[in-house]
Amino acid sequence: MKTLAKINVPHPFPYQGSKRGIAKYILPYFPSDVRCLIEPFCGAGAVSIAAAAHGLAKQFTLNDLNKPLMELWSEILERPSVLCDEYERQWLEQQPDRKAYFFKVRNEFNKTHSAYQLLYLLARIVKGSVRYSSDGQFNQSADNRRSGMKPNTMRQNIFGVSALLSKKTTITAVDFRQAVKKAKENDLIYMDPPYQGTSFTRDHRYFNGLSYEEFAEALSHMNELNLSYIISYDGITGEKSHGKLLPDNLHLKHLHIHAGRSSQATLLGNNHETIESLYLSPSLVRRLESDKPSIRQHRALKQQKLAFA
Numbered sequence: 001m002k003t004l005a006k007i008n009v010p011h012p013f014p015y016q017g018s019k020r021g022i023a024k025y026i027l028p029y030f031p032s033d034v035r036c037l038i039e040p041f042c043g044a045g046a047v048s049i050a051a052a053a054h055g056l057a058k059q060f061t062l063n064d065l066n067k068p069l070m071e072l073w074s075e076i077l078e079r080p081s082v083l084c085d086e087y088e089r090q091w092l093e094q095q096p097d098r099k100a101y102f103f104k105v106r107n108e109f110n111k112t113h114s115a116y117q118l119l120y121l122l123a124r125i126v127k128g129s130v131r132y133s134s135d136g137q138f139n140q141s142a143d144n145r146r147s148g149m150k151p152n153t154m155r156q157n158i159f160g161v162s163a164l165l166s167k168k169t170t171i172t173a174v175d176f177r178q179a180v181k182k183a184k185e186n187d188l189i190y191m192d193p194p195y196q197g198t199s200f201t202r203d204h205r206y207f208n209g210l211s212y213e214e215f216a217e218a219l220s221h222m223n224e225l226n227l228s229y230i231i232s233y234d235g236i237t238g239e240k241s242h243g244k245l246l247p248d249n250l251h252l253k254h255l256h257i258h259a260g261r262s263s264q265a266t267l268l269g270n271n272h273e274t275i276e277s278l279y280l281s282p283s284l285v286r287r288l289e290s291d292k293p294s295i296r297q298h299r300a301l302k303q304q305k306l307a308f309a
């Protein structure tokens with residue numbers, strides 16, 4: 001575990017549910033010897049980006065079931081310059097009538113699934129909240145009070161993310177179970193699946209639903225393989241707890257972290273503070289305990305400062 005120095009961590013695009021704000025609470029639970037960090041529900045990949053910025057893994061695997069999103073990730077890592085030029089072109093072109101331009105791009109995206117158009121849509125949609133209709137059409141509206149991230153800021157962010165992750169990252173767009181198939185004992189898997197407690201209030205915010213039972217079954221299999229994983233799973237907003245706890249028979253270490261006022265809560269129209277659940281797998285806990293005493297001591301200090309319970 002390295003010192004978490006204050007580093008300005010770039011982010012590639014706004015994404016509802018992004019762990020950008022709380023990545024710093026999750027990194028202290030990384031063991032010191034992570035070969036590959038695998039993020040099977042990556043979205044905007046906030047934890048991988050933060051881990052790369054702090055040098056906490058040698059390689060990365062980013063995966064999300066949303067194929068156009070992962071094509072966008074490929075562009076970010078392999079062709080950042082073309083991507084930023086295209087973003088700038090669209091951003092400037094939209095100015096005479098941003099509202100009409102957004103609908104034009106959205107209609108085209110639903111035919112082409114182009115990564116360039118997706119970046120523009122992500123920059124313009126309300127609270128970065130991706131939504132698809134039941135027949136798979138991107139149907140979120142634009143926030144017409146804003147133009148979307150300025151091209152120069154976008155360029156800085158995209159190049160920043162690209163510098164951190166290109167040449168050491170594998171990108172896939174498959175179900176999370178498939179994405180963890182190649183995981184080894186010296187890897188670390190960070191999972192941030194769709195929220196169970198709130199998905200019924202606003203359908204289709206994420207690309208796919210995921211049942212509690214299916215998720216628990218996959219975790220049980222991962223335990224049999226001695227895999228190290230961290231899960232962000234639901235949380236408490238105000239007095240309301242979202243969803244069930246993960247089952248006891250998985251023997252996970254359950255922690256709570258204060259996540260501040262959540263965008264989730266804002267989406268649902270309240271201002272409560274969110275407490276996020278973090279679960280650590282039994283193999284990860286053993287691995288953390290077997291780190292050198294100096295590393296453990298340093299980590300304990302970090303955890304004390306950042307977490308409770």
Ligand SMILES: C[S@@+](CC[C@H](N)C(=O)[O-])C[C@H]1O[C@@H](n2cnc3c(N)ncnc32)[C@H](O)[C@@H]1O
Pocket residue numbers: 015016017018019020040041042043044045046047063064065066174175176177192193194195206207208209210
């Ligand atoms: C809560 S978001 C992850 C946000 C991410 N941690 C970040 O920092 O931006 C959950 C993601 O899981 C993806 N997803 C949903 N079902 C999936 C599945 N079965 N396999 C892989 N990804 C899935 C969604 O497309 C969505 O991007």
